[in-house]
Amino acid sequence: MTASLETTDLRKAFGGVTALDGATVRFRHGQVNALIGPNGSGKTTFFNCVTGMIRPDSGRTTYRGADITRKAPHAIARAGIGRTFQLCRVFPRMTALDNVLAAVRPGGVLGGLRGARSRAQTDRAREWLTRLGIEHLTDVEARNMSWGQQKLLELAGVLMADPETVLLDEPAGGVNPALLDRIGTLVRELNAEGRTFVIVEHNMDLVMSISDHIVVFDRGRPIAEGPPSMIRTDERVLGAYLGV
Amino acid sequence: MPSASDTVTAPGAAPAPPGPAAGRPRLGRVLTIAAVVALAAAVLAFPGLAPNPYILSAGIVVLNYAVLSTSWNFVGGFTGYISLGHGALAGLGGYGTGLLVTKAGLPSLAALVLAMLLVALIAVPIGFAALRVRGASFVIVSIALVLIMLLVFQSWASVTGGSRGLVVPRPFPDLLRPEHHRVFYYLYAGLLALALGVWWLIDRSRFGLGLKAIREDEDKAEALGTPTFAYKLVVFVVSAAFTALSGGLYALWFGDLDPVFQFSILTGSYMVLMALLGGVRNLFGPLVGALVVGTALEFFKGSFGNTPLHLVATGVLLGLVVMFMPDGVLPALRNLFARFDRTRQSSIREVSAAELRDQRLQSTGGKA
Ligand SMILES: Nc1ncnc2c1ncn2[C@@H]1O[C@H](COP(=O)(O)OP(=O)(O)OP(=O)(O)O)[C@@H](O)[C@H]1O
Numbered sequence: 176m177t178a179s180l181e182t183t184d185l186r187k188a189f190g191g192v193t194a195l196d197g198a199t200v201r202f203r204h205g206q207v208n209a210l211i212g213p214n215g216s217g218k219t220t221f222f223n224c225v226t227g228m229i230r231p232d233s234g235r236t237t238y239r240g241a242d243i244t245r246k247a248p249h250a251i252a253r254a255g256i257g258r259t260f261q262l263c264r265v266f267p268r269m270t271a272l273d274n275v276l277a278a279v280r281p282g283g284v285l286g287g288l289r290g291a292r293s294r295a296q297t298d299r300a301r302e303w304l305t306r307l308g309i310e311h312l313t314d315v316e317a318r319n320m321s322w323g324q325q326k327l328l329e330l331a332g333v334l335m336a337d338p339e340t341v342l343l344d345e346p347a348g349g350v351n352p353a354l355l356d357r358i359g360t361l362v363r364e365l366n367a368e369g370r371t372f373v374i375v376e377h378n379m380d381l382v383m384s385i386s387d388h389i390v391v392f393d394r395g396r397p398i399a400e401g402p403p404s405m406i407r408t409d410e411r412v413l414g415a416y417l418g419v
Numbered sequence: 420m421p422s423a424s425d426t427v428t429a430p431g432a433a434p435a436p437p438g439p440a441a442g443r444p445r446l447g448r449v450l451t452i453a454a455v456v457a458l459a460a461a462v463l464a465f466p467g468l469a470p471n472p473y474i475l476s477a478g479i480v481v482l483n484y485a486v487l488s489t490s491w492n493f494v495g496g497f498t499g500y501i502s503l504g505h506g507a508l509a510g511l512g513g514y515g516t517g518l519l520v521t522k523a524g525l526p527s528l529a530a531l532v533l534a535m536l537l538v539a540l541i542a543v544p545i546g547f548a549a550l551r552v553r554g555a556s557f558v559i560v561s562i563a564l565v566l567i568m569l570l571v572f573q574s575w576a577s578v579t580g581g582s583r584g585l586v587v588p589r590p591f592p593d594l595l596r597p598e599h600h601r602v603f604y605y606l607y608a609g610l611l612a613l614a615l616g617v618w619w620l621i622d623r624s625r626f627g628l629g630l631k632a633i634r635e636d637e638d639k640a641e642a643l644g645t646p647t648f649a650y651k652l653v654v655f656v657v658s659a660a661f662t663a664l665s666g667g668l669y670a671l672w673f674g675d676l677d678p679v680f681q682f683s684i685l686t687g688s689y690m691v692l693m694a695l696l697g698g699v700r701n702l703f704g705p706l707v708g709a710l711v712v713g714t715a716l717e718f719f720k721g722s723f724g725n726t727p728l729h730l731v732a733t734g735v736l737l738g739l740v741v742m743f744m745p746d747g748v749l750p751a752l753r754n755l756f757a758r759f760d761r762t763r764q765s766s767i768r769e770v771s772a773a774e775l776r777d778q779r780l781q782s783t784g785g786k787a
Pocket residue numbers: 189192193194212213214215216217218219220221261
């Protein structure tokens with residue numbers, strides 16, 4: 176299988192804290208990958224480095240063979256990588272519809288002057304809101320939504336940009352069990368439609384049930400990887416993370 | 420993989436029902452249109468009603484403020500970057516126009532347009548430097564711009580006339596004073612209409628939505644694929660161009676430039692105050708703010724002379740606005756009218772959690 180997203184020896188320190196300590200990871204195209212590890216093991220920092228939000232001290236990231244290490248976040252997004260944030264980020268004073276429409280790429284200078292609420296785009300945005308089950312909130316400002324609704328809205332926005340690869344930082348954080356199931360099902364569906372996922376998640380039931388491949392981080396670098404069946408019984412993982 | 424451009428239509432997408440967002444509540448919309456028409460009529464009729472040239476020139480000053488704060492709002496309103504340095508751009512437009520007339524011998528109109536282009540050009544490196552920093556740092560950089568310009572234009576006296584000032588010949592020397600005022604009044608009104616038109620165009624565009632995303636959460640906008648820096652730079656240049664036009668028109672009208680007034684922190688502060696007062700998210704917010712503050716300022720100056728009193732008054736006003744109407748007068752007014760409007764859909768905050776759950780249950784066939 177072809178590598179989709181690949182990092183080589185990523186390092187990042189914040190002052191004295193080493194967040195990434197030589198992370199070399201490969202995520203395969205077309206799979207649902209999970210990235211797990213204890214709190215502070217560098218998972219979010221890894222996402223931030225990959226998406227260009229933070230510049231790594233050293234190391235390289237390639238996406239589908241192209242070096243994206245020093246690219247601006249918007250360029251990486253346009254290359255096909257979408258992401259959500261651990262502390263869910265939406266545009267608080269925009270309606271759900273505008274939140275989703277904000278992900279539309281204008282397409283050149285003239286495209287930028289076209290109406291933001293064109294029929295075609297609005298229909299597409301409503302479709303995503305419907306798919307995520309929040310179409311009844313279309314005209315509600317994001318700041319007036321619940322945490323779970325905001326998480327769904329964030330995901331709708333990311334998907335509107337039509338990313339080939341989606342990085343989710345704790346999609347199940349703080350959501351109720353019913354929603355958890357919905358998110359799991361949705362990820363599998365979207366994966367079947369051809370999207371690659373990398374999911375940081377602490378909820379092991381979700382991780383084990385939806386992923387094809389799991390990478391375990393500890394102290395800023397991978398210590399194990401493999402299919403769920405293997406990770407479940409790996410002793411290093413049990414020691415470092417599952418705390419058994 | 421399909422691209423995110425609008426050539427892709429979602430297959431089987433249900434036709435969007437014209438939801439409540441399709442228009443503001445009916446009464447609100449009618450009131451808005453009525454208010455705009457009334458305002459436009461009042462602006463156009465003002466020169467005919469003004470009892471003397473002094474009042475007419477006060478009207479020009481207020482319109483100048485309206486254009487300036489609307490121009491400021493291209494940056495402040497869309498991106499949320501609060502610039503206190505826009506006075507420098509107006510000053511550059513004024514001096515640019517004045518110098519092109521006096522030193523290069525250009526006709527007034529050509530000088531005005533060329534000065535606008537030059538300021539737009541200068542705005543590129545300025546924006547490049549200033550827009551890299553956010554929040555308070557941006558405000559400070561923008562203030563520095565004004566101070567630097569003041570120093571340059573004061574000390575470079577051989578060209579700018581320094582503190583002695585620069586006299587700009589009138590574009591229509593044959594016109595009598597009242598006629599001169601009248602012409603400039605309408606020129607300013609036209610410029611205001613143009614600025615409002617362009618703001619409206621951007622407001623409803625994809626570019627505008629991207630800018631508003633920057634205002635809401637810049638990193639998030641960037642992560643979604645918006646080239647935030649380029650967006651900010653473009654809108655800064657547009658803003659600078661309109662600000663320069665307003666400054667240039669002022670030079671041609673007033674005919675006498677002094678660095679102390681042209682490059683004053685006060686000018687930028689007024690723009691901020693007026694825009695905030697009216698409401699930066701509204702097309703007409705800065706205009707309304709300029710009408711209120713500008714008229715008050717002119718009144719104060721007329722009745723009490725040029726005392727620091729009006730500065731105190733503006734300061735107090737700004738404090739009150741920020742505390743009680745953080746979104747400005749227009750949204751506050753709209754909310755007031757909305758209370759009397761029974762056709763209006765219940766406001767989002769009045770939708771209770773229970774109602775939301777019911778809607779949800781209906782929409783998922785009672786499974787959730
Ligand atoms: N912006 C920052 N400034 C300083 N230190 C940081 C920053 N971001 C992360 N760190 C530090 O880097 C280390 C790794 O943090 P990171 O957020 O990547 O962990 P994580 O694996 O995502 O943890 P969690 O599961 O709790 O979200 C932590 O020690 C954290 O304190």
